[in-house]
Amino acid sequence: MTDILIVVGTESGNAQMVAELLEDELGAMDHAMEIKDEGDAAAMDLAGRDVVLICCSTHGDGELPDNIQPLADSLEQDKPDLSHIRYGVIALGDQTYQQTFCNGGKTMDGLFAARGARKIGERLEVDACTQPLPDEDALEWAKEWVTLL
Numbered sequence: 394m395t396d397i398l399i400v401v402g403t404e405s406g407n408a409q410m411v412a413e414l415l416e417d418e419l420g421a422m423d424h425a426m427e428i429k430d431e432g433d434a435a436a437m438d439l440a441g442r443d444v445v446l447i448c449c450s451t452h453g454d455g456e457l458p459d460n461i462q463p464l465a466d467s468l469e470q471d472k473p474d475l476s477h478i479r480y481g482v483i484a485l486g487d488q489t490y491q492q493t494f495c496n497g498g499k500t501m502d503g504l505f506a507a508r509g510a511r512k513i514g515e516r517l518e519v520d521a522c523t524q525p526l527p528d529e530d531a532l533e534w535a536k537e538w539v540t541l542l
């Protein structure tokens with residue numbers, strides 16, 4: 394059993410829906426799941442975490458959703474040591490935005506890596522254009538991901 398914190402970045406709810414499905418499904422596999430979506434790094438208590446799953450969409454022109462921006466700002470400005478953290482990334486985007494596809498998830502991936510966190514597995518990039526139900530892809534990916542922890 395692993396304690397897993399899912400950090401959600403969402404504007405219109407898709408990433409939240411994915412996170413809630415994973416909370417249920419991985420929880421049923423006896424992992425202890427918690428979702429945080431307020432974006433406040435202090436509230437997430439990353440210092441006390443071992444495994445983080447980032448589930449983040451992209452908005453604007455390759456920008457982060459508003460709710461996760463405070464966490465991104467904190468990682469950039471406060472530069473916490475996250476070398477104790479293993480993390481994975483589910484990035485939601487749309488290939489129509491060719492230049493900025495999944496930039497939100499890519500940005501969070503880069504911020505965690507820059508703080509010394511260790512990525513487990515490859516980042517999943519879900520294209521809303523070809524996969525209208527992002528939770529199916531995400532669940533398949535996540536079941537594999539937890540075996541790598």
Ligand SMILES: Cc1cc2nc3c(=O)[nH]c(=O)nc-3n(C[C@H](O)[C@H](O)[C@H](O)COP(=O)(O)O)c2cc1C
Nearest residue numbers: 403404405406407408450451455486487490494495
């Ligand atoms: C106004 C707007 C801007 C978007 N910009 C991007 C973008 O720059 N890159 C990208 O990959 N996807 C972009 N998307 C697609 C969203 O990331 C995608 O629809 C995602 O599933 C939304 O998830 P959410 O409901 O959790 O926010 C954009 C969507 C909207 C509505």
